[in-house]
Amino acid sequence: MTNRAQSMTADAVREMLMRPLWRISGPWLAAVLVCLAVVGAAGYAWSVQLSEGMGVSGLRRPTYWGLYIVNFVFWVGISHAGTLISAILRLTDAAWRRPVTRVAEAITLFSLMIAGLFPVIHLGRAWLFYWLIPYPNDRLLWPNFRSPLFWDMTAIMTYVSASALFLYLPMIPDFAMLAERSTGFKSSVYRALSLGWIGDDRQWHALERAMKIFAGVILAVAISVHSVVAFDFAMGIAPMWHSTIFAPYFVAGAIFSGIAALILVMAALRRTLRLDAFLHWKHFNNLGKLLLTMCVVWLYFTASEYLTAWYGNHHAEMAVFNKKVSGEYAPWFWTMVVCNFFVPFILIGVKKLRNIPTLCVSSVCILLGMWIERFLIVVPTLETPHLAAASGRYDPSWVELTITAGTFAAMILLYLLFSKLVPIIAVWEYEHDSLG
Amino acid sequence: MILSAEYRAQDRLEEALLALREAGVSAEEIALFSAKPVELPEGLLDRPGRMSLVSILCALALGIGFTSFMFWAQLDYPLITGGMPIVSAWPVGVVIFEVTMGGAVVGVMLSFFLQGRFFRRPRIAPPAGPRDPESIVLSAIVPDDRKDEFQAILSS
Amino acid sequence: MAEETNTQPTNKTHKWGMAIDLDRCTGCEACVVACHAENNIPTAGPEQSAMGRAKHWLTVDRYYEGEFPDIQVKYRPVMCQHCEEAPCEPVCPVYATYHNEEGLNVQVYNRCVGTRYCANNCPYTVRHFNWFEAEWEAPLDMQLNPDVSVREAGVMEKCSFCIQRIHRGKITAKEEERDVQDGDIQTACAQSCPAEAMVFGDLSDPDSKVSRMAGNGRAGLLLEEVGTKPKVFYLERAK
Numbered sequence: 156m157t158n159r160a161q162s163m164t165a166d167a168v169r170e171m172l173m174r175p176l177w178r179i180s181g182p183w184l185a186a187v188l189v190c191l192a193v194v195g196a197a198g199y200a201w202s203v204q205l206s207e208g209m210g211v212s213g214l215r216r217p218t219y220w221g222l223y224i225v226n227f228v229f230w231v232g233i234s235h236a237g238t239l240i241s242a243i244l245r246l247t248d249a250a251w252r253r254p255v256t257r258v259a260e261a262i263t264l265f266s267l268m269i270a271g272l273f274p275v276i277h278l279g280r281a282w283l284f285y286w287l288i289p290y291p292n293d294r295l296l297w298p299n300f301r302s303p304l305f306w307d308m309t310a311i312m313t314y315v316s317a318s319a320l321f322l323y324l325p326m327i328p329d330f331a332m333l334a335e336r337s338t339g340f341k342s343s344v345y346r347a348l349s350l351g352w353i354g355d356d357r358q359w360h361a362l363e364r365a366m367k368i369f370a371g372v373i374l375a376v377a378i379s380v381h382s383v384v385a386f387d388f389a390m391g392i393a394p395m396w397h398s399t400i401f402a403p404y405f406v407a408g409a410i411f412s413g414i415a416a417l418i419l420v421m422a423a424l425r426r427t428l429r430l431d432a433f434l435h436w437k438h439f440n441n442l443g444k445l446l447l448t449m450c451v452v453w454l455y456f457t458a459s460e461y462l463t464a465w466y467g468n469h470h471a472e473m474a475v476f477n478k479k480v481s482g483e484y485a486p487w488f489w490t491m492v493v494c495n496f497f498v499p500f501i502l503i504g505v506k507k508l509r510n511i512p513t514l515c516v517s518s519v520c521i522l523l524g525m526w527i528e529r530f531l532i533v534v535p536t537l538e539t540p541h542l543a544a545a546s547g548r549y550d551p552s553w554v555e556l557t558i559t560a561g562t563f564a565a566m567i568l569l570y571l572l573f574s575k576l577v578p579i580i581a582v583w584e585y586e587h588d589s590l591g
Numbered sequence: 592m593i594l595s596a597e598y599r600a601q602d603r604l605e606e607a608l609l610a611l612r613e614a615g616v617s618a619e620e621i622a623l624f625s626a627k628p629v630e631l632p633e634g635l636l637d638r639p640g641r642m643s644l645v646s647i648l649c650a651l652a653l654g655i656g657f658t659s660f661m662f663w664a665q666l667d668y669p670l671i672t673g674g675m676p677i678v679s680a681w682p683v684g685v686v687i688f689e690v691t692m693g694g695a696v697v698g699v700m701l702s703f704f705l706q707g708r709f710f711r712r713p714r715i716a717p718p719a720g721p722r723d724p725e726s727i728v729l730s731a732i733v734p735d736d737r738k739d740e741f742q743a744i745l746s747s
Numbered sequence: 748m749a750e751e752t753n754t755q756p757t758n759k760t761h762k763w764g765m766a767i768d769l770d771r772c773t774g775c776e777a778c779v780v781a782c783h784a785e786n787n788i789p790t791a792g793p794e795q796s797a798m799g800r801a802k803h804w805l806t807v808d809r810y811y812e813g814e815f816p817d818i819q820v821k822y823r824p825v826m827c828q829h830c831e832e833a834p835c836e837p838v839c840p841v842y843a844t845y846h847n848e849e850g851l852n853v854q855v856y857n858r859c860v861g862t863r864y865c866a867n868n869c870p871y872t873v874r875h876f877n878w879f880e881a882e883w884e885a886p887l888d889m890q891l892n893p894d895v896s897v898r899e900a901g902v903m904e905k906c907s908f909c910i911q912r913i914h915r916g917k918i919t920a921k922e923e924e925r926d927v928q929d930g931d932i933q934t935a936c937a938q939s940c941p942a943e944a945m946v947f948g949d950l951s952d953p954d955s956k957v958s959r960m961a962g963n964g965r966a967g968l969l970l971e972e973v974g975t976k977p978k979v980f981y982l983e984r985a986k
Binding site: 164165166169289297300301305306309310312313316317320324328332335350351352353354355356357358359360361362363364365368369372375376379383386583584586 | 622623624625626627628629636638640642643646660661664665668679682683685686688689690692693695696699700702703706707708709710713715716717721723724725
Binding site: 207208209210214215216217219220274277278279280281283284286287296297298299301302303304305308387390391392393537540541542544545547548 | 795798799800801806808809810823825834837838839840841842858859860861862863864866867868870871872875876877878879880899900901902903969970973
């Protein structure tokens, strides 16, 4: 694939990147309606849960956490897409990142918005979620700062606001450009969003400085956020949760699933928005190589985790271990290993097999495998508690499955809307690299 | 008064800037309008900023502030714990970290708006009308009596 | 909170605990029924129980040894152990569970938002969640204990060592201007046990029955290796 975009003028680049905006096509509308329907169904499921009680879910004693927490961890993991690409690649000044940054940052923000819903959805009295916030009151309410769930709340709130700003800042020049090129109400909205950007060197300098510092801060926050989510498990004493490796394990897994999600979204956008000129094989290849690295890192962490549990032979841990590796959950476990390691290792490792379609296959497998991994972390441990007499089983109900489906639909929906309102590749960043 | 000129080549722009600076125009009185960031050699048109310092100060302020608030609130609140410590430094360390990072974010945003002189009427107005995205407009405030001299610099 | 100290007749602080003699326990589950009646615990019904949602603050676990016809069954009633170092306490984000000065692990229903982290962290799995609003078919709704609140859906609950009976015992003692004597306060389960296998009392009083049982050579703790320092002593003949 030739670098066609580099032979285009800046005007032509803008034209191409702005073409999809505000243009509603049949397939797009159909996709939006389908997603809205699924999200609507999820909303209905949640309303049933709110009115009738948590009993409509599949949760029970002893599995007090289930699909909601699995989804929460999964979506927080996906959010590391943007952080890795934008932050790390910005800090290392890797030029190939430029067409990819906004796509990645949008994935981060949307998946965080979705992830942030789950701590509220899974609450027994969800309408009282604000009690976790320290506010002056006369009811002797105060949060417990020592609880990992409180750390969760601060971490996610910081990460969401930082990610939102990280996505918004580089959009300011694009909003100014869109304001110039549109008319009427659209123009005034874009103008308002551009905060009076005039494009003088002072503002560009401030923007670049801000992005650089932001990249460092967001990297630190992202690592801490997923570590804190891991602490929800690791700080507890449940068998096979109380593992010191959880924090780095989760961060590595998050980066892994994040890159997979990014590859999928990029491939989809390249096809639907016809961005072949901007998203080249080089981008996919580099991301594929990163994915391969993370695949091996994932295997390393998983092997460390399971090997130490097995060798330590603690009776409560072995009950969970056996359930996962050779017992009832063995098909899930080995599917996870195949999806997360063997498929990407072969499809990406063997150069001849590496191309965009096989990368997408690997990514889908990895997303599936990572979701199963989160499930296997949460459920088998809870099913086999310390006191064996309290063992049980978990079967998700239609409410949890619908809400899970709803989150995937919500992600797609948010992306569909986003791609119509804002150029998916930062025009000024792209020009800065290839033409400037 | 304000004079402007449009440039397409980086070297011509740098020459003009150098000439302007040597003729006595300060960096404060020069503005470059472009559709993407322009990279200039150091010293030509430096915009000193204190973004790192501001963000660190904000981070520390918020971090220390929230930590103090946490400790004061916990101790002020008559909770019975039957032995378990009410205030515990290590567990709340995570919260302190997050809030400190949040402070850094606030600091960056504040200095971004200040340094970029947002929400203020710009001293040198941007050129009106649609512009060629590849061109860079150099505008400078020059003293009225030397107008012709600077006009010559900018047209060369 | 502050109300605790007002009901103390003297400055004496108790340390409530229980001792259960497993060699006496017949597995009749009268304690379970008494607990339900005393603490307004609704029955889950056959479908919900099949799902694993039976809510018994006190369960009698059965352990089978050997093959038919030489089967031995051992019964162990398990309720909240009111651990001295309870793992459920630090993890509640809204401070709905904490330890009071008398050694009880207290659950504040009004504060609970239902994150269920405490239940996951309990190694004994003695914490229960209100999956639905509690319902009693008439006329059972007329036998509710007025001293105990009915919990809302979405709130955690567990054995409270019949804290309402503890309060009543202390108030009575204060009115009669004397100290609480051993045997004044009995939890519903201990009161109803026909084999007198369950004993409740003050562990800080060395002469109380529960202290003497706890000092017995047959006494041990459940899941002691986890290190939660539970306050329910199980007496059984060593094998």
